Amino acid sequence: MSISEEILNVQSLKKYFVIKKGFLQRTAGYVKAVDDVNFYIREGETFGLVGESGCGKTTLGRCVLRAIEPSEGVTLFRDRDGKMKDLNGLDSKELRRFRRDIQLIFQDPYSSLNPRMTVENIVGEPLVCNGMASGEALRERVKELVEMVGLSSRHLERYPHAFSGGQRQRIGIARALATNPRFIVCDEAVSALDVSVQAQILNLLRDLQKRLGLSYLFISHDLGVIQHISDRVGVMYVGRMVETAKTDDLFKQPKHPYTEALLSAKPIPDPRKKAARIVLSGEVANPANPPSGCYFHPRCQYAQDVCRKKKPEWREVGPDHFVACHLADELTLQGAVKS
Numbered sequence: 001m002s003i004s005e006e007i008l009n010v011q012s013l014k015k016y017f018v019i020k021k022g023f024l025q026r027t028a029g030y031v032k033a034v035d036d037v038n039f040y041i042r043e044g045e046t047f048g049l050v051g052e053s054g055c056g057k058t059t060l061g062r063c064v065l066r067a068i069e070p071s072e073g074v075t076l077f078r079d080r081d082g083k084m085k086d087l088n089g090l091d092s093k094e095l096r097r098f099r100r101d102i103q104l105i106f107q108d109p110y111s112s113l114n115p116r117m118t119v120e121n122i123v124g125e126p127l128v129c130n131g132m133a134s135g136e137a138l139r140e141r142v143k144e145l146v147e148m149v150g151l152s153s154r155h156l157e158r159y160p161h162a163f164s165g166g167q168r169q170r171i172g173i174a175r176a177l178a179t180n181p182r183f184i185v186c187d188e189a190v191s192a193l194d195v196s197v198q199a200q201i202l203n204l205l206r207d208l209q210k211r212l213g214l215s216y217l218f219i220s221h222d223l224g225v226i227q228h229i230s231d232r233v234g235v236m237y238v239g240r241m242v243e244t245a246k247t248d249d250l251f252k253q254p255k256h257p258y259t260e261a262l263l264s265a266k267p268i269p270d271p272r273k274k275a276a277r278i279v280l281s282g283e284v285a286n287p288a289n290p291p292s293g294c295y296f297h298p299r300c301q302y303a304q305d306v307c308r309k310k311k312p313e314w315r316e317v318g319p320d321h322f323v324a325c326h327l328a329d330e331l332t333l334q335g336a337v338k339s
């Protein structure tokens with residue numbers, strides 16, 4: 001199979017939230033929630049984004065969708081004519097057209113589904129808002145969508161409260177698919193569900209991907225979920241991407257000490273194969289006041305002088321393998337132990 005083209009290419013993306021203080025609301029500083037991030041996603045691929053809570057995953061996902069405005073950077077997205085367009089340079093009219101192509105699935109479907117609307121209206125709303133269907137055609141399309149996600153047309157007249165968590169996530173997925181998108185950001189989409197239901201939803205997302213040729217940015221703090229669903233993985237730390245690689249490479253041969261530490265903290269199902277655990281000491285750095293040099297240096301067991309002084313460059317260290325660490329070529333790090 002030939003390597004497919006990129007659908008998304010994010011370059012030097014930044015999102016700084018302004019911190020205001022006092023009666024006069026003066027600018028007191030910035031939360032560097034996304035700080036100079038680079039990565040790409042290929043057509044038909046699932047790119048998993050992982051990192052501890054607060055490291056900027058949600059902010060990055062929302063900047064890509066332009067649900068919030070990035071402070072700086074380029075977000076190239078492949079248009080239907082095959083050309084790459086910078087979403088950050090689009091005016092509101094052009095953006096509206098692209099919004100059909102890029103959809104979001106949230107963590108908590110309950111809070112994102114209007115409790116006073118029937119499933120039929122929830123799933124059909126994006127079609128009505130975009131003037132894409134009405135009357136009988138709308139009803140047919142909504143029926144097709146709910147069946148596509150494993151619900152049936154007898155569910156259409158019911159309200160969200162009548163459904164289980166997994167079923168509500170299916171409704172959220174049907175709604176996201178309504179406008180026929182090509183790219184979907186899933187933000188902790190299965191994190192609120194029981195493990196058995198998680199697997200069903202992950203399988204559904206995979207089936208839909210094959211069937212509809214979708215590309216996913218799949219955000220989760222759960223390494224097990226990320227490993228299960230992703231073709232490639234990106235690891236974030238304090239607003240920065242520290243490593244991206246094919247899933248197997250990342251789990252077997254991580255090149256960044258933070259990735260190694262995350263993998264060693266993952267519960268290992270077979271205790272006989274227990275790897276040496278690296279205990280991540282200290283707190284995640286504060287994105288409003290990050291450390292000098294490499295942001296990970298206060299917690300890194302390999303840190304040297306250069307790490308405290310200089311920001312590591314983002315560079316390619318192997319096929320499809322990028323890392324930001326001064327010592328990436330010298331260190332031999334431990335991967336996850338197979339379960």
Ligand SMILES: Nc1ncnc2c1ncn2[C@@H]1O[C@H](COP(=O)(O)OP(=O)(O)O)[C@@H](O)[C@H]1O
Nearest residue numbers: 017031033052053054055056057058059060287
């Ligand atoms: N609207 C906002 N204003 C100020 N700070 C924010 C805002 N949204 C998120 N942040 C901060 O940005 C950082 C990244 O948050 P987030 O993207 O939610 O991380 P994650 O999804 O990885 O848990 C956190 O320090 C968070 O407190």
Ligand code: SF4
Nearest residue numbers: 294297300307325326
């Ligand atoms: S640059 Fe230095 S401190 Fe940062 S991860 Fe690499 S070795 Fe550790």
Ligand SMILES: [Mg+2]
Nearest residue numbers: 057058059188
């Ligand atoms: Mg989040």
